[in-house]
Amino acid sequence: MNEETSSPAEQEPPRASSPALAPPIVASPAKRIQALTGDPDFMTSLARGLAVIQAFQERKRHLTIAQVSHRTEIPRAAVRRCLHTLIKLGYATTDGRTYSLLPKVLTLGHAYLSSTPLAVSAQPYLDRISDQLHEAANMATLEGDDILYIARSATVERLISVDLSVGGRLPAYCTSMGRILLAALDDASLHEYLDRADLKPRTSRTLHDHDSLFACIQQVREQGWCVVDQELEQGLRSIAVPIYDASGQVLAALNVSTHVGRVSRGELEQRFLPILLASSRDLCHQLFG
Helix, strand or coil, rough: CCCCCCHHCCCCCCHHHHCCCCCCCCHHHHHHHCCCCCCCCCCCCHHHHHHHHCCEEEEEEEHHHHHHHHHHHHHHHHHHHHHHHHHHHCCCCCCCCEEEEEEHHHHHHHHCCCCCCCHHHHHHHHHHHHHHHHEEEEEEEEEEEEEEEEEEEECCCCCCCCCCCCCEEEEEECCCHHHHHCCCCCHHHHHHHHHHHCCCCCCCCCCCCCCHHHHHHHHHHHHHCCECCEEECCCEEEEEEECCCCCCEEEEEEEEEEECCCHHHHHHHHHHHHHHHHHHHHHHHHCCC
């Protein structure tokens, strides 16, 4: 949809007709931005613009100014200016009441994906894993309290309801890749994460209290791999391993997800795990020698 000549981005929609406010994001962007405003080189306006972009999600593709402000805790006047700027630059559009992002936003992520050797180098390995196991293979890094998908090889043969694309996010605490990445934190950082994160039971199996998760992640740290069995979604089972950098630090996580009706937990550990570990080792060798 094209921008209207009356510049609707300059006018805030009437509050009475706005949809219900979206839930606020834990540790709001506004608070993180405020903590950095003492840095004379820090650009608050740029940080706010990026926070506004990140307020849009798969289930919240159309937002009002009030909703964006609520999600980010950025003042409405600043949100309005950010959205107006994004519209002028071709990154967003409006129907006069709600706002949504345009495909041009993808160029921001493409700049990273096309320039980082990890995502580019990982794709053939993910494709090979998917071909061997006939399941989706994924790679993610830790971004805030979530995992961020940076590479993926899906398969049309096996469909599950959790079908994230590159750039998608999931909570770290209840995903196999998330626990691999959390296991790479030191104990103090892990405790801080568990105290801060919004630990909700996604299914009846989800570990969602501090002590249980800390013990589980400690075990993941010791064994070097992780299985999550129907904690993110009923019927979804996954196994993940770490990807290391040249210094031996965990750089990313690699996983395969499947359905409980197709693959048992024993098969994950006996057949899937060796393939994942070998792929991780080979990818690390290719990247760092």
